[in-house]
Amino acid sequence: MISQNSNITLYPLTIREDKKHYIVEDTTSGEFFEMPEVCIDAIKLINDRIPLDQIEKTLQAIYPEEDVDISAFAEQLLDFGLVKEIDGNEVKHEKADTTPQGFSWLPAKLGKFFFHRGSVFILFLVIFINILYIFMQPEYIPNYQDIFIFDSLVLSILFFMFISLIIILIHELGHILALRAHNLPTNLGICHRLYILLVFETDMATAWKLPPKERNLLYLGGIYFDQWILAIALTCKFFLPIEGTMLNSILSIIVLDIFIKTIYQCCFYMKTDLYYLFENLTGCYNIMENSQQILSRWLPFIKGNNQTEAFKEEKVYVRLYAIFYVIGVSVTLALFIFYVIPQFLYIFSKLIPALGSPSGNPYFWDAVLFILPTMIIMAVLVYSWIKSNRKKVD
Incomplete structure (x- = not known):
């Protein structure tokens, strides 16, 4: 003692x-x-x-x-x-080195090529260009049916998952290269959000070795790459004569996917990239837990953590984050109402009649095979839950 x-x-x-x-x-x-x-x-x-x-x-x-x-x-x-x-x-401690060691083989020069002092300005410029494209061509606003580019539900969903996976990996590559620009190592893992959303996650722990100002771009690295992909897709749709072609359908999927991922970043009740950016800008590093303390007084379904306590000077930022928290929940509900629920209803409107058709009908087998990717997703989710619970126990 x-x-x-x-x-x-x-x-x-x-x-x-x-x-x-x-x-x-x-x-x-x-x-x-x-x-x-x-x-x-x-x-x-x-x-x-x-x-x-x-x-x-x-x-x-x-x-x-x-x-x-x-x-x-x-x-x-x-x-x-x-x-x-x-x-x-x-004093006996079981101390293990938790510092990530991955991606050291990526040269720091490659990271510095993409991430430098002018990168934040470039990011805002690309975002402005993307907004300008959509303002000039409102039909570029994604529709929930954009993912169904084939008559086959299985092919449509698998193709959308493939495109989404590539975009996710490019997003994480942005974080990785932003870290490598400072010659910092990292790891890439799988976790989940809201129990059902599978996400890749770059270990940003080594970012704490940098001054706060230099950490901002690390958190924006994924969004930086997302917006570049979106800009390329919208530029192709705007300048190329591809209306009605498969290429246009693929670009529409890319626009839809990045649109949803951008909305996801605004969901401050989860620890998204923008959440960590907000923490870093304010200097309040337990702001979610402290805000939940405030919100739990009025919203009983939000569990507050009595073990967390904000510094006195953080109270204003905690209350501001609580507002963003509520907005984020509202944005998620809007996303489900206008995109996710209509997609599921569309799928079931095709799936149920197909299951009732003769077994020799290709649409019957399409409906049966549709279960396969669903089972894969559930299996990976279960693995993610088990892994997450093991970490909590440890």
């Missing part, structure tokens, strides 16, 4: 000043923690081998308005696995 008279030794830590507080990196495990200045001063005094009771008196003199409890802070450091020794006795 840690007492007021204890001397504690910490594992090697790297401390970086952030927007409002400090980011502390455990160089042994690769984990990061946000701490206010008073905690940083406490760590420095601990590293100077000063007993905890003296540290508390020193900090109380420096921070008279703070409720300084050095024993509680030392226990917190112990819970974080940052304490190596207490009074010369080694």
